[in-house]
Amino acid sequence: MEYQLNTSGTSVEISLTGELSFSDLKTFRELLTDTINASSAGAKQWILNLVNLKYIDSAGLGLVLRMKATAEKEQKELTIRAAESGDVAQALEITKFHELINLEKN
Amino acid sequence: MVPTEEIELLRYKSKILVVDDNELICRFISTLLSKAGFCDVKFVLSGKAALEIIEDEKPACVISDIEMPEMNGFQLLEILKSNILTKDIPVLVITAHDDRENRNEVLGHGASTVLSKPIDSPLLVNLVTSILDRKNLLDLLSLYHERLSLELELATDMQVDLLPDKEQTNKIKEKYNVNIEGHFQPSSELGGDLWYVKELNATQFMFFLADFSGHGISASINTFRLNTLLNKINVPSKKPSDFLSVINNELCQIMPIGQFCTLLCIKVDVKENTITYSGAAAPPFICITEDTMTLCDVSGIPLGIQENNTYNEHSLNFSKNSALFAYSDALYETKFRNNHPLGIEGVYQLVEEIKEKKSANLMQNILDHFYLEVDRSRLTDDLTTVLITR
Known part of the structure; x- marks a missing residue:
C-alpha cells in the first residue's frame, strides 16, 4: 500500500493505492502519525480515500478500524470514500462498514 | 534480533x-x-x-x-x-x-x-x-x-485439536443423522479460522464458522478465546441472531482495537427440517436442496468492534438430501494462476458444476479444483471449508 496526504482547509484527505493487508501494519502506523501531524494546523475532518485501492483483506479492514479509533481520540470526523463496485466495495459491504463509519460512494 | x-x-x-x-x-x-x-x-x-x-x-x-x-x-x-x-x-x-x-x-x-x-x-x-x-x-x-519450530509444532497440534474430530462428527451423525466434514489449512503454522458444533437438544444443533482478522499467531490466539467462549456460552432463546449478539458483546471486552471476527451461525433443526442462520460479515454460504441452490447472504458488522449490535436472521427449508457448504474468504479471495481469484460467484458456479456431475464427494472436488490452482503450502490466508449433508 502507498499513501498520499492532501490538506485543504479543514480536512485532510488520505488517499491509498495498491493493496491494504497484513503486511502494511508498519506503513499504516506511519500514516496515522503523518495524518495527526497534518491536522495540527486545525483540520477537523479526515477523509480516507479508498477509490484507488485495489484490494483490502480482513487485517486491512482492521487497520481502518484503528484509524477510526485514532480519529475519535484526536476528535476528528472520519469519512471513507470508496468506489461503487469492486473488491474493496464488496469487503465494505459484507462487513457493513457503513454502519460503523461514514461512507461516501464515489 | x-x-x-x-x-x-x-x-x-x-x-x-x-x-x-x-x-x-x-x-x-x-x-x-x-x-x-x-x-x-x-x-x-x-x-x-x-x-x-x-x-x-x-x-x-x-x-x-x-x-x-x-x-x-x-x-x-x-x-x-x-x-x-x-x-x-x-x-x-x-x-x-x-x-x-x-x-x-x-x-x-x-x-x-x-x-x-x-x-x-x-x-x-x-x-x-x-x-x-x-x-x-x-x-x-x-x-x-x-x-520456535518446536513451539509452533505443539501449538499447531493444539489448534487442530480445537476443531471437531471424527469422534465428535460421528456423534452428530448418530444423534441427528447429519454428516459433517471439515477442512482446515492455515496459511502458516497457525491460523485464525475456527469451526465448531454445539448440540442444543435432541433435534437441533448449532454450527459456527469463525474467521479472525489477520492470520498467524495473533489470530490463532483469538480462536482459542472464541473456543472457550463457545464451550461455556448458553443462550436460552437458541436463536442464531442472539448467539451473535452475546458473542459480540463478549468479544468486545477482550479484543484489541483493529482485530475482529467474522462469524457464521447456522441452527440445523432435523425435526422441523429447517436451518436458521445469522451472520456477521461471513462469506455467503451455499444451501443445496434437491432442486434448488441458494447463496445465503450473511453480511453484518463483524464481532468485537462495537457493543450491542443486533443481527438479522433467516430460515430455509433443509429437508433430507439437502446440504450446506460454508467456507472462509480464502476460498474466493486467493488468487489463482491467472492472477484472478475465484470470487463468490465463482464458488457458486463451481458448486453448481460439481453438483450437476452428481459426483459423490462435493467438498473434495471443490478442494481438488482449488489446490490445482493454489499451492497448499503457500496460502496467503487460512482456508476452512465445511460441508453439512442430510
Missing part, C-alpha cells in the same frame, strides 16, 4: 583451538589472542591431537597451519568438513605459501579464511573476531529457530 552485547560476551568466551607443529608459533598466537581478550585458547602440535580435542570440546574456531608432519592442514580440513558434527566449525588457515593457487585450494577445502605468514597480528585478531561473531550469531539464530 540478537543483542550486540550478547554476541560480544560470547565472542570472548568462545573456545579457540590453535594447531601447529611449531610450538613457538602456537604460543605466539595463543598469547596474542589472550591479550586481545579471548579467554579460552588452547593449542595442540598435530592434526591428530586436534581431532581428539575437537571431538571432546567442539571449539567455536580452529586456527590451523598447513604444513605439518603426519596429518597436514588439508587432511585435517577434509576430515572436519566431512563429519556432520564438525563441518560447521570455522577453520582459519595460516600458510607460508601465499600464492593465488594455494589460497584457492585452501578455501576450496572448506577453510573460512586464509592468512599468510609472517602473521599480521591485528589482522589475525580481526579475522578471529569476525569468524566467531558470525558463528555465534548463526548458532543463536538456529537455536532460536529450533525452539
Whole structure:
C-alpha cells in the first residue's frame, strides 16, 4: 500500500493505492502519525480515500478500524470514500462498514 | 534480533583451538589472542591431537597451519568438513605459501579464511573476531529457530485439536443423522479460522464458522478465546441472531482495537427440517436442496468492534438430501494462476458444476479444483471449508 496526504482547509484527505493487508501494519502506523501531524494546523475532518485501492483483506479492514479509533481520540470526523463496485466495495459491504463509519460512494 | 552485547560476551568466551607443529608459533598466537581478550585458547602440535580435542570440546574456531608432519592442514580440513558434527566449525588457515593457487585450494577445502605468514597480528585478531561473531550469531539464530519450530509444532497440534474430530462428527451423525466434514489449512503454522458444533437438544444443533482478522499467531490466539467462549456460552432463546449478539458483546471486552471476527451461525433443526442462520460479515454460504441452490447472504458488522449490535436472521427449508457448504474468504479471495481469484460467484458456479456431475464427494472436488490452482503450502490466508449433508 502507498499513501498520499492532501490538506485543504479543514480536512485532510488520505488517499491509498495498491493493496491494504497484513503486511502494511508498519506503513499504516506511519500514516496515522503523518495524518495527526497534518491536522495540527486545525483540520477537523479526515477523509480516507479508498477509490484507488485495489484490494483490502480482513487485517486491512482492521487497520481502518484503528484509524477510526485514532480519529475519535484526536476528535476528528472520519469519512471513507470508496468506489461503487469492486473488491474493496464488496469487503465494505459484507462487513457493513457503513454502519460503523461514514461512507461516501464515489 | 540478537543483542550486540550478547554476541560480544560470547565472542570472548568462545573456545579457540590453535594447531601447529611449531610450538613457538602456537604460543605466539595463543598469547596474542589472550591479550586481545579471548579467554579460552588452547593449542595442540598435530592434526591428530586436534581431532581428539575437537571431538571432546567442539571449539567455536580452529586456527590451523598447513604444513605439518603426519596429518597436514588439508587432511585435517577434509576430515572436519566431512563429519556432520564438525563441518560447521570455522577453520582459519595460516600458510607460508601465499600464492593465488594455494589460497584457492585452501578455501576450496572448506577453510573460512586464509592468512599468510609472517602473521599480521591485528589482522589475525580481526579475522578471529569476525569468524566467531558470525558463528555465534548463526548458532543463536538456529537455536532460536529450533525452539520456535518446536513451539509452533505443539501449538499447531493444539489448534487442530480445537476443531471437531471424527469422534465428535460421528456423534452428530448418530444423534441427528447429519454428516459433517471439515477442512482446515492455515496459511502458516497457525491460523485464525475456527469451526465448531454445539448440540442444543435432541433435534437441533448449532454450527459456527469463525474467521479472525489477520492470520498467524495473533489470530490463532483469538480462536482459542472464541473456543472457550463457545464451550461455556448458553443462550436460552437458541436463536442464531442472539448467539451473535452475546458473542459480540463478549468479544468486545477482550479484543484489541483493529482485530475482529467474522462469524457464521447456522441452527440445523432435523425435526422441523429447517436451518436458521445469522451472520456477521461471513462469506455467503451455499444451501443445496434437491432442486434448488441458494447463496445465503450473511453480511453484518463483524464481532468485537462495537457493543450491542443486533443481527438479522433467516430460515430455509433443509429437508433430507439437502446440504450446506460454508467456507472462509480464502476460498474466493486467493488468487489463482491467472492472477484472478475465484470470487463468490465463482464458488457458486463451481458448486453448481460439481453438483450437476452428481459426483459423490462435493467438498473434495471443490478442494481438488482449488489446490490445482493454489499451492497448499503457500496460502496467503487460512482456508476452512465445511460441508453439512442430510
